[in-house]
Amino acid sequence: MTDSVLIEGLAVEAIIGVYDWEREVSQRLLVDLELAWDNRVPAASDDVSDALDYALVSERVSAYLVQARPQLLETAAEGIASLLQEEFGVRWLRLALRKPGAVPAAAAVGVKIERGSR
Numbered sequence: 001m002t003d004s005v006l007i008e009g010l011a012v013e014a015i016i017g018v019y020d021w022e023r024e025v026s027q028r029l030l031v032d033l034e035l036a037w038d039n040r041v042p043a044a045s046d047d048v049s050d051a052l053d054y055a056l057v058s059e060r061v062s063a064y065l066v067q068a069r070p071q072l073l074e075t076a077a078e079g080i081a082s083l084l085q086e087e088f089g090v091r092w093l094r095l096a097l098r099k100p101g102a103v104p105a106a107a108a109v110g111v112k113i114e115r116g117s118r
């Protein structure tokens with residue numbers, strides 16, 4: 001089963017970073033998610049309760065990043081992956097977390113992880 005639900009460029013303002021100044025100001029994060037889901041079921045029922053609701057997932061990921069206040073992108077990415085697997089029953093996911101502006105000479109820096117199996 002290779003179906004997915006996508007969330008791309010989810011923008012979140014959150015406290016994140018290892019330096020003292022970064023504990024005082026929110027910074028912009030961008031989240032890309034590819035989430036394995038059998039889309040044949042919601043396609044047949046036309047019922048959002050059978051779907052992986054990308055609006056609910058987006059809200060939960062945003063709320064997590066705001067409350068977690070991690071130092072590292074790696075820690076944030078792992079926390080997001082865990083909540084998606086535990087709370088939404090996502091079996092496999094690919095996640096990219098970018099921090100635009102962290103390195104002025106780069107368009108963005110970030111991490112990418114895959115967790116689970118399809």
Ligand SMILES: Nc1nc2c(c(=O)[nH]1)N=C([C@H](O)[C@@H](O)CO)CN2
Pocket residue numbers: 016017018019022071072073074099102103
């Ligand atoms: N692999 C990582 N390297 C760095 C991170 C990070 O989260 N993961 N964070 C920082 C600082 O917080 C940086 O973003 C400040 O500009 C440095 N390296």
